[in-house]
Amino acid sequence: MQTIDTYNFQGKKALIRVDFNVPLNDKFEITDDTRMRAAIPTIRKVLAGGGAVILMSHLGRPKGVDSKYSLKHIQKHLEELLGQPVRFADDCIGESAKKQAAELKPGEVLLLENLRYYAEEEGKPRGLADDASDEEKKAAKAAVKESQKKFVADLASLGDVWINDAFGTAHRAHASTALIAKYFPNDKLFGYVMEGELKAVDSVMKDPKRPFTAIMGGSKVSSKIDIIMNLMDNLILGGGMTYTFKAALGGHVGSSICEADKLDLALDIMRIAKEKGVNLVLSDQAVIADGFSNDANTKLADPMNIPDGWEGLDIGPETRERFAKVIEESKTILWNGPVGVFEMPKFAEGTRAIAEAIVKATEKGAFSLIGGGDSVAAINQFGLADKVSYVSTGGGALLEYIEGKELPGITAIRGE
Ligand code: AMP
Numbered sequence: 001m002q003t004i005d006t007y008n009f010q011g012k013k014a015l016i017r018v019d020f021n022v023p024l025n026d027k028f029e030i031t032d033d034t035r036m037r038a039a040i041p042t043i044r045k046v047l048a049g050g051g052a053v054i055l056m057s058h059l060g061r062p063k064g065v066d067s068k069y070s071l072k073h074i075q076k077h078l079e080e081l082l083g084q085p086v087r088f089a090d091d092c093i094g095e096s097a098k099k100q101a102a103e104l105k106p107g108e109v110l111l112l113e114n115l116r117y118y119a120e121e122e123g124k125p126r127g128l129a130d131d132a133s134d135e136e137k138k139a140a141k142a143a144v145k146e147s148q149k150k151f152v153a154d155l156a157s158l159g160d161v162w163i164n165d166a167f168g169t170a171h172r173a174h175a176s177t178a179l180i181a182k183y184f185p186n187d188k189l190f191g192y193v194m195e196g197e198l199k200a201v202d203s204v205m206k207d208p209k210r211p212f213t214a215i216m217g218g219s220k221v222s223s224k225i226d227i228i229m230n231l232m233d234n235l236i237l238g239g240g241m242t243y244t245f246k247a248a249l250g251g252h253v254g255s256s257i258c259e260a261d262k263l264d265l266a267l268d269i270m271r272i273a274k275e276k277g278v279n280l281v282l283s284d285q286a287v288i289a290d291g292f293s294n295d296a297n298t299k300l301a302d303p304m305n306i307p308d309g310w311e312g313l314d315i316g317p318e319t320r321e322r323f324a325k326v327i328e329e330s331k332t333i334l335w336n337g338p339v340g341v342f343e344m345p346k347f348a349e350g351t352r353a354i355a356e357a358i359v360k361a362t363e364k365g366a367f368s369l370i371g372g373g374d375s376v377a378a379i380n381q382f383g384l385a386d387k388v389s390y391v392s393t394g395g396g397a398l399l400e401y402i403e404g405k406e407l408p409g410i411t412a413i414r415g416e
Helices: 034-048 071-082 094-103 134-156 179-183 192-206 241-248 260-276 317-328 349-363 373-381 396-403 408-414
Strands: 013-017 052-056 087-089 109-112 161-164 188-190 212-216 234-237 279-282 286-289 298-301 311-315 332-336 367-370
Touching: 013 034, 034 052, 034 071, 034 192, 071 087, 071 109, 087 094, 094 109, 134 179, 161 179, 161 408, 179 408, 188 192, 188 408, 192 367, 192 396, 192 408, 212 317, 234 241, 234 317, 241 260, 241 279, 241 311, 260 279, 279 317, 311 317, 311 349, 317 349, 332 349, 332 396, 349 367, 349 373, 367 373
Parallel strands: 013 052, 013 161, 052 109, 087 109, 161 188, 212 234, 212 332, 234 279, 332 367
Antiparallel strands: 286 298, 286 311
């Protein structure tokens, strides 16, 4: 298989799928450019090898052409990061993209407009009425799948070699992340971001040192938990999902976030953990608040017994200590999702304690892997990102890869 290090880019136009889905504030300023910086080595490698670069990405979730989601907003910053001008095509396919791609010279960079201006990128119909019949839905899906073929061909026609460097979308079989591969049977490669991600995950998953502990947080119960349990010795569950588990156990969770339709799933997860001998660690002390606000009144409570009008927004100090002890005794650690509403300082202490325990375990030789937008934002917020083993650009993609699922964006290159 060709790799980015063995491929000869001389005179070639490399069509690179990057993940420039960066957060922007209301003035369209980039608030975190991690994903852009991550892609720079791949771009530089092509340019240094005598090639030209055509970048394609999505940004946000536009429903069609919408300047709010234009990649034009990031052009200037990309120029700064690369230290050279970047051309811009205001459509990712069509005449202007074709013309600009054709005129591109070795050493030059062209950025294409948001792929998701087109429904064909994801291959999902748009604008269906809420009351559309099954027949109408089926017809709309078939129509977009049909027009997707031309979209993929048009995109592919812009370059000579396709590089997939977007790990965050590798679990999606979209036009630019997977379907395009068939046009480049001998000219498809992983970029350095993808190579790095796969190497990091493969190295842990092949023979993880034990105990292996996963910390899952976030607001909701994830359907991934029961699959991940095949791999773990300890599974720490925190965040909003705690209250679905407590409610399933007959607890009274006040106004805490609780998914009434997931009570059975929570019970299943607890049963499977027992059967598999996984040590399931749940919170038994919550920081509760009388409102979803940093100014709310707070106190500690048993998450099985939260008064009406109060909600659990973080783990309390005793639970922080219990969680930290399990983490610090682990040799392999996977963290996905904050254990509290860390965006508000009053409820960030639990998540901070997790991050600090992971750093301590890493210092003692554990391998720690952090994935998912919110845990990555948290570890950055605490200034601890360089003290863990690996920070992944993927959330869903990372979990699916760890589960052993085939990711379309990876299979498209490896051809397995
Ligand atoms: P998710 O959107 O499911 O990936 O979860 C991430 C979000 O979960 C973060 O924005 C946290 O603020 C939120 N979160 C964590 N713990 C809680 C909690 N106890 N109640 C409500 N939201 C929470």
